[in-house]
Amino acid sequence: MAKVQRPPPEEAVDSIIDLVEALLFPLSLHARAGYKVRGVRPAKQVRMLGHIGMTEQVCRWFNTELRLGHNPVTVSELSLDHDLAKAINRDEPRIPDIPTSRIAAFIRRFVDNGLSYDDRRQEHRGVVAVLRPYFTETPEIWAATSASLELYFLRPRLRLGARGLIAWFVHNIGQVLDVHLALWYARKGYMDITQGNVRTFTERLERRIRDETAKLYWSRVKQRYLPEISQVYPTKRVALAQ
Numbered sequence: 001m002a003k004v005q006r007p008p009p010e011e012a013v014d015s016i017i018d019l020v021e022a023l024l025f026p027l028s029l030h031a032r033a034g035y036k037v038r039g040v041r042p043a044k045q046v047r048m049l050g051h052i053g054m055t056e057q058v059c060r061w062f063n064t065e066l067r068l069g070h071n072p073v074t075v076s077e078l079s080l081d082h083d084l085a086k087a088i089n090r091d092e093p094r095i096p097d098i099p100t101s102r103i104a105a106f107i108r109r110f111v112d113n114g115l116s117y118d119d120r121r122q123e124h125r126g127v128v129a130v131l132r133p134y135f136t137e138t139p140e141i142w143a144a145t146s147a148s149l150e151l152y153f154l155r156p157r158l159r160l161g162a163r164g165l166i167a168w169f170v171h172n173i174g175q176v177l178d179v180h181l182a183l184w185y186a187r188k189g190y191m192d193i194t195q196g197n198v199r200t201f202t203e204r205l206e207r208r209i210r211d212e213t214a215k216l217y218w219s220r221v222k223q224r225y226l227p228e229i230s231q232v233y234p235t236k237r238v239a240l241a242q
Contacts, residue, residue: 009066009216010216010220012065012066013062013066013216013217013220014220015065016058016061016062016065016217017180017217017220017221017224019061020054020058020061020177020180021184024049024054024057024058025181025184027049028049028050028054028181029190051083051174051177051178052079052080052082052083054177054181055079055082055170055173055174055177056075056076056079056080058173058177059075059079059169059170059173060072060075060076062173062213062217063075066213068169068213070162070165070166070169071162071163071166074163074166075166075169075170077144077148078148078151078152078166078167078170078171079170079174081145081148081149081152082148082149082152082153082170082171082174084127084131084145085126085127085130085131088130088131088134089126089130117154120153120154120155121153121154123153124149124150124153124154127149127153128146128149131145131149132146151163151164151167152167152170152171155167155168155171165211168210168211169211169213169214171211172209172210172211172213172214172215173211173213173214173217175205175208175209175214176205176209176214176217176218176221178201179201179202179205179218179221180217180221182197182198182201183198183201183202183221183225183228183229184225186198186225186228187225187228193228193231193232194232195232198228198229198231198232199232199233202222202229202232202239202242203242204242205218205242206218206241206242222239222240222242226239226240229242
């Protein structure tokens with residue numbers, strides 16, 4: 001039997017990007033069918049797919065298509081658990097009460113500084129504090145959830161070996177996915193192409209991600225959306241360096 005020829009990694013990633021844009025991103029725009037009829041209001045807030053679901057799906061696609069060999073159960077656990085706290089404590093309370101005009105600069109400072117281990121440990125403690133009370137009657141579920149939260153936020157790669165590497169993979173793919181979606185919104189006209197909207201996502205992303213698959217994913221997204229990214233950087237060379 002002839003050996004099946006596999007496409008180069010860049011072409012495989014481009015194909016996954018096509019799938020993401022055709023099948024996942026449109027679901028982030030649509031309300032679940034029938035919710036308005038059933039009296040769920042406002043229906044526009046009931047989306048068919050959000051960040052958590054997209055992160056899991058995209059990680060699964062990369063793991064399968066590129067034959068990364070990551071444990072699919074661990075990939076799903078980390079993808080599904082990492083943002084649970086936002087159901088109770090959304091992003092907004094994590095941003096200090098500052099004038100709207102300063103929010104972009106505030107976000108950019110976080111982007112420039114990156115997330116140190118101490119930052120991640122503080123974030124992890126906050127998530128555990130928010131979620132723990134809701135699992136008092138389900139200690140076994142809490143034990144599993146707590147373990148994946150610790151792995152996702154702290155990512156002790158040396159001590160946990162393959163599981164730590166998967167945590168980096170999920171975390172980094174999620175970071176690129178957020179930027180990819182923002183650029184897709186910009187191209188579709190759902191979001192203005194401004195420094196506050198685009199640059200705060202893309203700034204130094206190449207340096208902030210460590211996983212090689214995520215780096216390849218970002219390099220292909222960056223090429224595809226170079227016209228949008230270039231509008232908020234002085235030259236294409238600087239835009240490509242992000």
